[in-house]
Amino acid sequence: MDRIRIIGGNRLNGVIPISGAKNAALPLMIASLLTDQTLTLENLPHLADVEQLQRILGNHGVDIAVAGRRERPGEAYARTVHFSARSIVDTTAPYELVSKMRASFWVIGPLLARMGEAKVSLPGGCAIGTRPVDLFIEGLEKLGAEITIEAGYAHARAPKGLIGAHYTFPKVSVGATHVLMMAATLAKGETIISNAAREPEVVDLAKCLNAMGAKVSGAGTSTITIEGVAKLSGAHHRVLPDRIETGTYAIAVAMAGGDVVLEDTSAELLESALSALRATGTEVTSVGNGIRVRRNGGDILPVDAVTDPFPGFPTDLQAQFMALMTRANGVSHITETIFENRFMHVQELARLGARISLSGQTATVTGVNALKGAPVMATDLRASVSLVIAGLVAEGETVVNRVYHLDRGFERLEEKLTRCGANVERISD
Ligand SMILES: CC(=O)N[C@H]1[C@@H](OP(=O)(O)OP(=O)(O)OC[C@H]2O[C@@H](n3ccc(=O)[nH]c3=O)[C@H](O)[C@@H]2O)O[C@H](CO)[C@@H](O)[C@@H]1O
Numbered sequence: 001m002d003r004i005r006i007i008g009g010n011r012l013n014g015v016i017p018i019s020g021a022k023n024a025a026l027p028l029m030i031a032s033l034l035t036d037q038t039l040t041l042e043n044l045p046h047l048a049d050v051e052q053l054q055r056i057l058g059n060h061g062v063d064i065a066v067a068g069r070r071e072r073p074g075e076a077y078a079r080t081v082h083f084s085a086r087s088i089v090d091t092t093a094p095y096e097l098v099s100k101m102r103a104s105f106w107v108i109g110p111l112l113a114r115m116g117e118a119k120v121s122l123p124g125g126c127a128i129g130t131r132p133v134d135l136f137i138e139g140l141e142k143l144g145a146e147i148t149i150e151a152g153y154a155h156a157r158a159p160k161g162l163i164g165a166h167y168t169f170p171k172v173s174v175g176a177t178h179v180l181m182m183a184a185t186l187a188k189g190e191t192i193i194s195n196a197a198r199e200p201e202v203v204d205l206a207k208c209l210n211a212m213g214a215k216v217s218g219a220g221t222s223t224i225t226i227e228g229v230a231k232l233s234g235a236h237h238r239v240l241p242d243r244i245e246t247g248t249y250a251i252a253v254a255m256a257g258g259d260v261v262l263e264d265t266s267a268e269l270l271e272s273a274l275s276a277l278r279a280t281g282t283e284v285t286s287v288g289n290g291i292r293v294r295r296n297g298g299d300i301l302p303v304d305a306v307t308d309p310f311p312g313f314p315t316d317l318q319a320q321f322m323a324l325m326t327r328a329n330g331v332s333h334i335t336e337t338i339f340e341n342r343f344m345h346v347q348e349l350a351r352l353g354a355r356i357s358l359s360g361q362t363a364t365v366t367g368v369n370a371l372k373g374a375p376v377m378a379t380d381l382r383a384s385v386s387l388v389i390a391g392l393v394a395e396g397e398t399v400v401n402r403v404y405h406l407d408r409g410f411e412r413l414e415e416k417l418t419r420c421g422a423n424v425e426r427i428s429d
């Protein structure tokens with residue numbers, strides 16, 4: 001099992017190319033199930049989750065062909081891939097494939113819309129909370145689906161096709177918004193989704209669906225309207241930049257100090273996180289097609305953060321920001337409102353000398369003068385990278401075990417950091 005070894009103490013200077021967003025790529029790939037024509041996705045990141053979803057789509061009969069990729073060292077892979085679901089050969093998404101990642105459950109929407117049936121295993125994904133699927137079921141039932149849960153599978157049927165309806169989410173859900181939006185593109189009549197997720201990945205999916213001939217409006221606001229159409233066509237779509245990868249490297253620079261341009265990304269995707277970062281005393285400016293992040297010595301100021309659906313502070317940056325706060329000059333409070341168990345990094349950061357106490361959903365972080373390297377264990381995707389960030393300034397050697405979590409969502413992490421001067425190395429046994 002691979003590990004990552006970091007020797008702390010180096011500043012970061014240079015350019016980091018930002019890859020296409022994992023959390024946009026996954027629903028976009030799933031959208032290929034909606035049409036018998038080819039959906040071409042540009043800027044697709046090379047990640048374990050993308051590969052796993054390719055296996056799942058392959059099982060449904062999707063032909064997948066890589067049309068091109070950039071191979072220059074230090075660049076994002078930026079693959080262009082064709083997805084062609086000419087016919088759906090299987091409407092079952094089996095446990096062995098789906099249990100590895102949350103987003104694979106989302107195939108339920110397009111399969112139901114196109115084929116009138118789907119049998120999908122209940123999902124896996126990061127161990128950050130219970131992660132139920134009640135909102136997906138309620139929303140799809142509102143569109144006329146009949147759904148039962150038996151032996152770990154959701155059995156969904158819509159023998160007469162899906163029918164447009166008005167559904168108000170009782171709670172904001174990114175995944176359920178993606179699924180309902182996709183399903184409604186092929187439903188009869190108009191669907192209105194209220195209290196929809198407003199994440200940039202929802203907007204990206206809506207743009208792609210519209211390029212495929214769907215009639216989706218309002219994505220990016222909390223009311224999305226979809227006028228169903230009889231058929232969708234192929235399209236060519238560029239995956240938007242990964243705002244979580246962007247924020248992660250911005251926080252890494254704030255932690256290690258230095259001057260780095262994050263390339264092929266945009267500050268608009270993560271304003272709330274960047275304003276928290278500015279408040280810590282880090283310089284963050286938009287430049288050309290990216291963001292410049294600078295911190296040249298001086299204290300890291302303590303800043304409180306509360307996670308919230310977009311445009312709030314992203315839960316997927318909570319662990320990384322907490323790592324930064326472990327070195328702040330003072331006390332900060334970090335509150336997690338999205339997932340009930342997303343503090344697995346706390347005990348691992350403590351191994352490096354961090355002082356963090358937990359009370360309910362709030363972590364109180366008392367900054368320390370120095371962290372000290374130690375072996376630590378990655379528990380989930382974003383928790384893992386928070387340990388790498390802490391390792392960048394910890395004295396001596398930090399070894400992060402269970403790196404497969406990182407590989408789900410960070411492309412060429414050690415290469416991107418090493419090229420900016422960090423001492424980071426992957427150890428494969
Ligand atoms: C692949 C992907 O894009 N994953 C992202 C997506 O996950 P995901 O789409 O799974 O997260 P949701 O937005 O659905 O979850 C938000 C909250 O709603 C709850 N909920 C969700 C569905 C449901 O049927 N019932 C229910 O109660 C969840 O348990 C959670 O408390 O958005 C999360 C919140 O920004 C991010 O952390 C994940 O990185």
Ligand SMILES: C=C(OP(=O)(O)O)C(=O)O
Pocket residue numbers: 023101102103124125126128316381382409
């Ligand atoms: C929680 C995440 O992924 P998933 O929803 O696939 O578990 C994440 O991307 O941080």
